[in-house]
Amino acid sequence: MTLRIEDISVRYGKVQVLSGINFSLAKGEIVCIIGPNGSGKSTLIKTIAGILESYSGNLFMKDKNFLEFSRNEIAKKIGYVPQEFHYLTSASVLEAVILGRRPHVQWSLSPADLNKVHEAMQMLSIDLMSEKMLTELSGGERQRVFIARALAQEPEFFLFDEPTSALDIRHQIEVFEIMKTITRKGAGTVLVAVHDLNFAYHYADRVILLDKGKIVQMGTAPEVMTEENITSVYGVPMKFITTGKGRYVLPDWPLAGEKKES
Amino acid sequence: MKNPENSTITLYLCGKKHKLIILFSLLVLLFMTSIYALNSGSYHLSFDRICTILYQAMVNPGLLEGTLSEKIVIIDFRLPRALLAIFTGISLAIAGCVMQALLRNPLVSPFTLGLSSAASFGAAIAIVFGGMFMTFIPEEFQNGVIILCAFLLGWLSVLIIYAISKMKGSSSATLILAGVVIGYIFTAGVMILKYQTNDEKLREITLWLMGGMWGANWGAIIIIAPITLLCLLYLESLAWDLNSLSAGDDIAKNLGVNVNRLRIKGLFISTLAASACLAFTGIIGFIGLMGPHIGRMLIGNDNRYLIPCSALLGALILLISDTAARTIMDPVEIPVGVIMYVIGGIFFLFLILRGKHRMIT
Numbered sequence: 001m002t003l004r005i006e007d008i009s010v011r012y013g014k015v016q017v018l019s020g021i022n023f024s025l026a027k028g029e030i031v032c033i034i035g036p037n038g039s040g041k042s043t044l045i046k047t048i049a050g051i052l053e054s055y056s057g058n059l060f061m062k063d064k065n066f067l068e069f070s071r072n073e074i075a076k077k078i079g080y081v082p083q084e085f086h087y088l089t090s091a092s093v094l095e096a097v098i099l100g101r102r103p104h105v106q107w108s109l110s111p112a113d114l115n116k117v118h119e120a121m122q123m124l125s126i127d128l129m130s131e132k133m134l135t136e137l138s139g140g141e142r143q144r145v146f147i148a149r150a151l152a153q154e155p156e157f158f159l160f161d162e163p164t165s166a167l168d169i170r171h172q173i174e175v176f177e178i179m180k181t182i183t184r185k186g187a188g189t190v191l192v193a194v195h196d197l198n199f200a201y202h203y204a205d206r207v208i209l210l211d212k213g214k215i216v217q218m219g220t221a222p223e224v225m226t227e228e229n230i231t232s233v234y235g236v237p238m239k240f241i242t243t244g245k246g247r248y249v250l251p252d253w254p255l256a257g258e259k260k261e262s
Numbered sequence: 263m264k265n266p267e268n269s270t271i272t273l274y275l276c277g278k279k280h281k282l283i284i285l286f287s288l289l290v291l292l293f294m295t296s297i298y299a300l301n302s303g304s305y306h307l308s309f310d311r312i313c314t315i316l317y318q319a320m321v322n323p324g325l326l327e328g329t330l331s332e333k334i335v336i337i338d339f340r341l342p343r344a345l346l347a348i349f350t351g352i353s354l355a356i357a358g359c360v361m362q363a364l365l366r367n368p369l370v371s372p373f374t375l376g377l378s379s380a381a382s383f384g385a386a387i388a389i390v391f392g393g394m395f396m397t398f399i400p401e402e403f404q405n406g407v408i409i410l411c412a413f414l415l416g417w418l419s420v421l422i423i424y425a426i427s428k429m430k431g432s433s434s435a436t437l438i439l440a441g442v443v444i445g446y447i448f449t450a451g452v453m454i455l456k457y458q459t460n461d462e463k464l465r466e467i468t469l470w471l472m473g474g475m476w477g478a479n480w481g482a483i484i485i486i487a488p489i490t491l492l493c494l495l496y497l498e499s500l501a502w503d504l505n506s507l508s509a510g511d512d513i514a515k516n517l518g519v520n521v522n523r524l525r526i527k528g529l530f531i532s533t534l535a536a537s538a539c540l541a542f543t544g545i546i547g548f549i550g551l552m553g554p555h556i557g558r559m560l561i562g563n564d565n566r567y568l569i570p571c572s573a574l575l576g577a578l579i580l581l582i583s584d585t586a587a588r589t590i591m592d593p594v595e596i597p598v599g600v601i602m603y604v605i606g607g608i609f610f611l612f613l614i615l616r617g618k619h620r621m622i623t
Contacts, residue, residue, distance in 0.1 A: 046512065049516045050515055050518075051511075051516060070518075071519070071520060074518065075517050075518030076518075078516070080512065080513065080516040082513065085510065086510065087366065087509050087513075088508055088509050088510075090558075094270060094273060095564065096509070098274075099508075099513070100517075102505070102506050102517040102519075103517060105502065107501070107566065111271065114274055114275075117274075118269075121270055128269075130269065130270055130273050149509075149513075153517070
């Protein structure tokens, strides 16, 4: 199944946040959206996730317009993982993951529903902490719980809104490895807004570079993440270094305007 | 089931069984308390006799004619009063429970949101100015005017608070402050009406504000019972949506919930339940806070179980309080609203002193 985004534009009052966004997602790929703060990454993710409802343009799933689907049908296809959870302060891990079954159940959870919950928790290695309260968990563990909640939703498309921005490097790697597992196991397609350019470079099948609400370029990481593109969009000189294990993007210290040490 | 050893499923099923046992126990306790309430007062009857009277009243009311005094005491006075306490307890507790879930704030209740003050103002308007147009309304519908006014003003207060939360965000502080301020404004309105009205109406308003089950009769039960039960069923049907809302608006929307519509219909229905009962009983505070809080301690946060649990607890607390109110200084009756303030105050003081204040913040 593909997800097609056609000419999507979003306004917050008088501010145009997204203009004329077009792309599509194919099954089993990781697509990273990169761009500076305010470029519209989160807005784009939230629009596709059904959170922002006032947009112009069209969203298609399996060549059918979103408007033809009920909220529940969309919820069964698209899962969303936010940057951080400020709520659910008095919920246990199991209660949080069970929420993912909401689009599939009427009132009672069937054994099949519970199996889905268990599978999601096992995949994220949180099945042994079912009874723990979310407030007792580390940031990385909490993020795993929220991903498990999205997995329990059984969507075909997973939308992550800067899921690693509050995490240390170990947990950032963990979250990206989980995304890789989701796509490689055929569980779904991942669209992720991300700040860390190196993670985007190493994990993305495709990269979308956003600036001021418009797509600057879209393609594979080496095609899009060039020194010229990154420097121009982020407004600071950047350079790529190549090691035996791959290419890495770094700010070109000393930055423009600073004196070089002799 | 694929894997019977599956710890997640076992844990969930154990938790579900535990919750159902609690709900059943509360139901049995409510039934026993009801029988006790029917037997409390200066006229005593045996348990068997009360059950027989109730059974005959349901199956063959004609058989009761030979025992008129028993019928009057049990069927005409104590039963409607017990039922009014039960339905009011249910309404206020589910209203508190749902409002807390909708606004993600454990301190919200019909009382703290200013609904009670607004409903008081509505009732006071009907009592003071009702005379002008009551002459055109048949006597049996005159109570309905007070109910309607109490309901409309109660709902207005919730709409004002919702509008404020939309403009300024729904943080605990904003909502509580908005509720307190709106409560003060409507209380001021009640005070103006009390100040300028005559002694007879002043007494009526004062009695109404103290809260009590004096208005209990079968006419009131016929109005309140279907409203309460339908509201309970409807709010129970929103349980999954309310659970989703506990994860934040964004997650709830992604889970397929129409958040704005849920808030409007949830607030409307819970206000309908609370205002309809408050119109008959007057101001009864703390049920909307105590029911859900004790419910959460017993049964957790899952609204599928928490809503019926709060309902049963609300009914139980109010029925016990009302029985105490009419028997503790027999033959003098204390307004049940006063008892509720004392019990509610002690309960929340207990939570703070026992270090459980996390549950109320």
